[in-house]
Amino acid sequence: MPNAQLLAVLYMVLSMTSYQISASFAKQLFLVLDPITVTILRLCFAAIIVCVMFRSWKIISRLPYLKWKDLLCYSAALGLMNILFYMSLGRLPQGIAVGLEFVGPLGLALLSIKNRSDYIWVILAILGIALMVPWGQAANHQFDLLGAACALGAGLCWAFYIFFGQRVVQQNMGMHALTIAISISALCLLPFGLYHNAAAVLDTQHWGKAITIAILATAIPYALDLKALKQLNKMSYGTLSSLSPALAALTGFILLGERTGVLQWIALACIMLASVGVTLRAARQARKEKLS
Numbered sequence: 001m002p003n004a005q006l007l008a009v010l011y012m013v014l015s016m017t018s019y020q021i022s023a024s025f026a027k028q029l030f031l032v033l034d035p036i037t038v039t040i041l042r043l044c045f046a047a048i049i050v051c052v053m054f055r056s057w058k059i060i061s062r063l064p065y066l067k068w069k070d071l072l073c074y075s076a077a078l079g080l081m082n083i084l085f086y087m088s089l090g091r092l093p094q095g096i097a098v099g100l101e102f103v104g105p106l107g108l109a110l111l112s113i114k115n116r117s118d119y120i121w122v123i124l125a126i127l128g129i130a131l132m133v134p135w136g137q138a139a140n141h142q143f144d145l146l147g148a149a150c151a152l153g154a155g156l157c158w159a160f161y162i163f164f165g166q167r168v169v170q171q172n173m174g175m176h177a178l179t180i181a182i183s184i185s186a187l188c189l190l191p192f193g194l195y196h197n198a199a200a201v202l203d204t205q206h207w208g209k210a211i212t213i214a215i216l217a218t219a220i221p222y223a224l225d226l227k228a229l230k231q232l233n234k235m236s237y238g239t240l241s242s243l244s245p246a247l248a249a250l251t252g253f254i255l256l257g258e259r260t261g262v263l264q265w266i267a268l269a270c271i272m273l274a275s276v277g278v279t280l281r282a283a284r285q286a287r288k289e290k291l292s
Contacts, residue, residue, distance in 0.1 A: 008231035009275075012240050015224035020098070020247040022217030024255040027089055029209055035090040037200045039083045040193035041210035043186040046218035047179065049211075053219065056179035067171055071180055074164040078222070079185030081157035084150045091147025094258065098248040099129055100148055104155025105241040108162055124274035125242040131267030162237055165229050178222050236278050242271045 029038055050056070088097040106125060168177045193201045200206070229237065246268045252258035 004231050008228040009240060011224040011228040012232075012237070013243065015221040015228070016241070016244050016247050017251075018216045018220045018224075020094075020244065020251040021255065022213045023089060023094055023098070023248065024251045025209070025216065026086060026213050027094060027256065029206070029213070030090050033200055033206060034197065035086040036083060037193060037197050038210065038213070039086045040186070040189045040201060041207070042214045042218060043079070043082065043182055044190060045207070045211045045214035047183040047186045049214060049219045050175065050179045050182060050223065053223075054175040054179060056176045059173055059176035059180070062173065066173070066180075067167075070164055070167040070171070071177065072184070074161065074168050074177070075181040075184040077157045077160040077164055078181050079189060081154050081161055082185070082218075083189065084154035084157060088147045088151035088154060091144040092151065094248050094252045094256070095245060095264075097147065097151045099245045100151035101155040101158060102129055102241065102244055103152060104157070104159035105162060105237070107155075108159045108237075118278075121274045121277040124270045124277070128242060128267040128270035128274060129245055131263045131270065162229070165226065169226055169229055175223055175226065178226055182218060182222070240275050240278055243275055246271045 026035075026038055026042075033041075085097065085101055088101070092100075106122070106129065168181075171177065190201075232240070249258070249264055249268065
């Protein structure tokens with residue numbers, strides 16, 4: 001239904017806005033904690049939050065009957081995506097990190113294209129990404145090869161997160177899938193965090209900020225993503241995700257004082273146009289399916 005498609009788009013916009021705000025907050029927290037510790041604290045608190053939010057103890061009786069292969073792959077993609085992105089964010093400006101990470105879902109969108117008319121929206125998204133990434137900063141001393149590799153790795157994990165997320169929602173367990181995935185990721189990463197820097201993980205003075213980041217970066221976005229994936233295909237999801245670098249530039253400007261140049265505003269227009277185009281396309285397709 002068209003209304004359901006538009007609602008899914010709204011879920012995605014809110015999800016990405018929340019995530020980009022959290023990224024700016026996390027970058028501020030990197031001044032006192034390393035990215036790995038911040039990621040682990042975020043996932044641990046997020047697991048508790050979503051479990052309480054969705055009363056996920058109700059799913060315990062169904063655990064033996066779930067398709068664990070998809071769930072474990074979804075959990076692995078979620079955990080790796082988060083830790084690699086935060087490692088890149090600690091080494092690169094937020095705009096560059098987000099732009100490189102977007103290679104993953106954008107590639108998934110390219111692979112999902114069936115009609116030639118859809119290429120115009122993906123081309124606009126690619127143009128927007130190319131202009132949005134502050135290449136001038138990358139040419140100076142702020143570019144880090146390891147950070148770039150982490151961002152690209154996070155993008156690959158993001159593509160797998162989308163793919164397995166669509167499989168997980170077919171198991172009809174609602175938001176309990178999110179609780180399971182975040183909990184598995186947190187439990188797997190926590191021992192490494194304690195070994196790496198136990199004092200920082202157990203220091204309660206940073207827990208308040210970590211809880212805020214957990215809500216903005218994990219609980220809200222992933223819950224909204226699961227709702228959106230019920231209505232959007234891989235191509236629509238991947239192209240709409242092009243809003244992420246634009247939102248990163250806006251939140252970076254508002255919260256971190258990062259300036260946005262003329263080319264980046266042009267990029268913002270390209271990305272917005274691509275997002276509107278794919279949204280209208282999805283709505284038209286839904287109407288055709290309803291009439292057929």
